[in-house]
Amino acid sequence: MANPLIPPLTQARVLPLARIRRERAMSVRGEVLVTMGSRVGALDVVARAASVGHLSPVPLARYMRTTETALSKFLRKQVGDDLVARDVIAEKPELFGALKRAYRAPGNGRITALQGSWLTMDLLDAPFELKAYYRGAVVNIISQRGVIIEATGALVEGVWASGGEAYGGLKKLVDAPGGIVSGDAIDVSARGAILLAGAGVTKDAIERAIQEQAAGLIVGSITPQIKDLLATVALPTLVTEGFGEIPMALPIFELLARHGGEETLINSNTGARPEIFIPALSSTLSGETALPPSTLNSEIGAQVRIVSGPLIGHIGKIADAPEQPQVLESGVSAWGAQVELLTGSQVFVPWENLELIG
Amino acid sequence: MADSKLESLLVADCGSVNTKVGLVDWVEGAYRFIGAGTAATTPDDVTLGVRRAVQQVQARTGRRLLTDDGQVITPERVGAQGVDALVALTSAPTPVRVAIVGLAREISVASALRAIHGTYATVVATVALDETGRRWLPLPEQDNGAGVSIAIAPRAQANEPQPDPAALAAETLARANADVIILVGGIDGGATNGLYEIANLVASIVASREENARPLVIFAGNRDARTQIAHRIGSVAELRVVENVRPTMERENPAALQAELEKVYAERKIMFLPGMTELTNMTPTNVISTARAFENVVRFIARLFNLNVLGADIGSGATTLITARGEHFTRIVRADLGVGQNIERVIAHAGMERVRDWIPMEMSADDARVRLLNRAAHPRTIPVTRDEMRLQHAAARVALMTAAREDELDTRGLDLILLTGGALAYNTNLGATALLALDALQPHGVFTLAADAFGLAPAFGALATVNPDAAATVLERDGFVTLGTVIAPISNAREGQVALNVKLKPTAGGVMNLEVHHGSLEIVPLAPGEKASLEVRPAPGVDLGPGRRGIFKAQVEGGALGLIIDARGRPIVLPTDPEKRRAKIQQWYWDIGGEVNYG
Structure with missing residues (x-):
């Protein structure tokens, strides 16, 4: 029976084999290119839209130097009409017909609204293609938007990410979870790869990774300077522990290191925690492969990670759940656990500063 | 026995990161706070976080509150199992995304912005006609061969x-993809x-969107334009019309717009929170916002004790400041300033140096x-x-200061500050808590400072909607810890000069005379509940607030810290040298x- 004094803790999932379902959908309407039940590869396009849309409102009455009530007389196109760049939308004779004032379409698209003096067009942007990224089976179709894919593989949840999605072969750059990657560790073989670092990366490592066109980066922690740098460059990055210089949690490093060279996805657009997904090789799956449980229980003996304070990033096990709160050095009176660290020592940690890991 | 039939109650405050639950019951002739529990807010199903927090209360109080399958037991059963009702409040939904469109940035748009800072809303765009050329000046003309044309060239062309x-x-x-256009x-x-x-x-713009994705439009401008506005917008979007936020150049009227935005937050955010339908079914009243519930608390205390009250709520995602003076109240909700998930926005807004200014190490x-x-x-x-706490409190100071300064919080003439x-x-x-409030809000005068004992003060405001007696009793007896009475003068004295002579005569006996120097912060021990006669003689140029000229005499009550004399002056001036400042x-x-x- 569960210990009532132990609250359900959040879990950072580090799963060697999991079956997950992920929605892949576009924000605009388009065409779904795959059918229910079909198998998709990571780089297959599952949906396509002619444009992601670009609403462009213009003060047409003013442009035509007329009033909103008189504007309709000069219109050559109506709401709903398709537009080709430079189509005349409105035309008005001036100087007794000697000259014409015209408003032409600034691009291909469609007139979506004319309200009084303002006209709004939906101009076509670049076509958009949605990739599957999760290699698996299509289990649902979202009409005109996308699909839901069921996929099997290794799953690791991170703490922070930037840059969206990236897919490539996993390239290990360090031998231990505490390793720091600098620029000289990155060479031409980084092209198209997801780089695996340890406790951190230097600024020149980021610059070199971009120069060599790496697909993405997985790292234990980053400094504030690297965080600011990542906001200005195109290198999708996933952080597993936090900020500063924190070694990657050993279970995460060991799991990822085992998959060196395999195709790997990092995704920060999950709506929840960012995640790493490594699709299972078909040779490791046979029929209805039994999967280990994906949810851990908050109980004595459970593996936990400390997510705040001087021991941030440390892993241990819940050894005891004291019945009374304890006053911390900070002055806060908190309920928590006695956690046995890997070193064998025990520390009191508030429940709020712990998460299950595994 | 109380009149109300709902005597045993659970209050659940579903915040942006934590769900806190408190248990209140009728014990030996009075309503009392029994115990509390906290769990992580569960965005996929808000009821899960509530049940987990209730489970904590159950474990800590020994009272059975949940069925075997984890449902809250209501109504209360024989043997003190379960409770009569559960009431809930929340600040978990994302704020309403608001765009403001107005004529003048410094006038109507500024008034709208202040009204928006009365609920959980963030501004995603502002468009002011005066910034777009006022008269919508025409584009530069361009020769198009056949005649004069103003056609915009395709965007790829060089002669754009x-x-x-x-x-x-x-x-x-x-x-901007706003939920609401004001x-x-x-x-x-x-x-x-x-x-x-x-x-x-x-x-x-609104008509260009798919019907189910169109933003709501609120009109809060010139009332003479209402018919035409309804004609132009009403046919393409849901339009709500409220009183003009700036009826005259001299007068601002944010209340109606604030109330409408609060309604929108309830209708379009709270009710769409996953699990909210189930939670609402568990409660006898609507689930209200945390800011609204906290406003209930501040106004209730102001009315009950006839006091001018300021309430300050420093949350993970939002900072809320409520004042109540008689029937008049103001509300500032900054959904962009918090000391948890929004802490980076505090830094971006005010700068890291301002946070570091308040760190003692x-x-x-x-x-x-x-x-x-x-x-x-x-x-x-x-x-x-200790260092982590000092840093967090420094960030909290900056969040509070920013909200107070930008939204023009009036801290004059206060009797009570609730934190x-x-x-x-x-x-x-508690000393650190008191110092945080005094540094951040810099109120002056003579007032009482109190801090929330369990982090559940707003929840007791929601409790008042079903059992006002229970809310009143619990707020008074258990809800707050009185830190002490504060004397905080404004002074033009120099550091070290005598600012006040204070004489304190506790009813228990004895007299204490104190000479307080400008720049100092003094604590005079006076235990909670202990009363004393206070006599303050300010030095020339030292001001204790309106109506307190000359010798000031009052009966005061002690607190956990005692009598606090904050003679640091207003505004508090920090040394510029970092070492001296620390x-x-x-x-x-x-x-x-x-x-x-x-x-």
Whole structure:
């Protein structure tokens, strides 16, 4: 029976084999290119839209130097009409017909609204293609938007990410979870790869990774300077522990290191925690492969990670759940656990500063 | 026995990161707070977090509150199992995304912005006609062969005309993807033409969206334009009309717009929170916002004791400041300033240096930012070390100061300041809490300072909707810890000059005379509940607030800290030299007992 004094803790999932379902959908309407039940590869396009849309409102009455009530007389196109760049939308004779004032379409698209003096067009942007990224089976179709894919593989949840999605072969750059990657560790073989670092990366490592066109980066922690740098460059990055210089949690490093060279996805657009997904090789799956449980229980003996304070990033096990709160050095009176660290020592940690890991 | 039939109650406050639950019951002739529990808010199903927090209450109080399958037992069964009712409040939904379209940035748009800072809303775009050329100046003309033309060339062409500020502003608005567009402008009875122009713009953008994705439009401008605005917008979007937010040049009227936004938050955010339908079915009343519930608390206490009250709630995602003076109240909700997931926005808004200004120990900007970033990544976490707490309190000071300054909080003539929020919950270091409030709000005069005992003060405001007696009793007896009476003069004295002579005669006996110097912070022991006669003689040029000229006499009550005399002047001036500044702040921590835990 569960210990009532132990609250359900959040879990950072580090799963060697999991079956997950992920929605892949576009924000605009388009065409779904795959059918229910079909198998998709990571780089297959599952949906396509002619444009992601670009609403462009213009003060047409003013442009035509007329009033909103008189504007309709000069219109050559109506709401709903398709537009080709430079189509005349409105035309008005001036100087007794000697000259014409015209408003032409600034691009291909469609007139979506004319309200009084303002006209709004939906101009076509670049076509958009949605990739599957999760290699698996299509289990649902979202009409005109996308699909839901069921996929099997290794799953690791991170703490922070930037840059969206990236897919490539996993390239290990360090031998231990505490390793720091600098620029000289990155060479031409980084092209198209997801780089695996340890406790951190230097600024020149980021610059070199971009120069060599790496697909993405997985790292234990980053400094504030690297965080600011990542906001200005195109290198999708996933952080597993936090900020500063924190070694990657050993279970995460060991799991990822085992998959060196395999195709790997990092995704920060999950709506929840960012995640790493490594699709299972078909040779490791046979029929209805039994999967280990994906949810851990908050109980004595459970593996936990400390997510705040001087021991941030440390892993241990819940050894005891004291019945009374304890006053911390900070002055806060908190309920928590006695956690046995890997070193064998025990520390009191508030429940709020712990998460299950595994 | 109380009149109400709902005697045993659970109150659940579903915050942006924590769900806190408190148990209140009728015990030996009075309503009492029995116990509390906290769990992580569960965004996929808010009821799960509530049940987990109730489970904590059950474990800590020994009272059975949940069925075997985890449902809250209501109504109460024989043997004190379950409760009569559960009431809930929340600040978990994302704020309402608001775009403001108005005529003048400094007038109507500014008034709308202040009204928006009365609920959980963030501004995603502002378009002011006066910034787009006022008269919507025409584009530069371009020879098109056949005659004069103003056609915009395809965007790829090199001879693209200068961008039209009106069209650029309009594109910003179209891209903003707002939940609500607020249309303001014009004083009542003033010109309307400009308003119709921007109403056309709003209508054109709104009509371009799919029907189920169109934003709501609220009109809070010149009342004479209502019919035309309804004609232009009403046919393409849901339009709500409220009183003009700026009826005259001299007068601002934010209340109606604030109330409408609060309603929108309830209808479109709270009710769409996953699990909210189930939670609402468990409660006898609607689930209200945390800010609204806290407003209930502040106004209730102001009315009950006839006091001018300020309530400050420093949460993970939002900072809320409520004042109540008689029937008049103000509400500031800054959904962009918090000390958890929004801590980076506090830094971006005010700058890391302003946060470091309030840290008593040496800490590099990098170290401070690393710690705050880790807190933003895990906003539920509790500071473990003294340094972490000092840093968090420094950030809380800046969040409060920013909200108070930008939204023009009036701290004059206050009788009582109430403090609550995740940044203060379960903190036994009461001196540090008091110092945080005095530094951040810098109120002056003579007033009482009290801190939320369990982080549940807003929840008791929601409790008042089903059982006002229980709420009143619990708030008075258990809800707050009185830190003490504060004397905080304004003074033009120099550091070290005598600012006040204080004489304190406790009813228990004895007399204490104290000479207080400008720049100092003094604590005079006076136990909670203990009364004393206070006599304060201010030095020339020292002001204790309106109506307190000459010798000030009053009956005061003690608190956990005692009588607090804050003679640092207003505004508090920090030394510019970093080392001296840190030493000064550390001195204040020592002076106010901020190094003592009262647990």
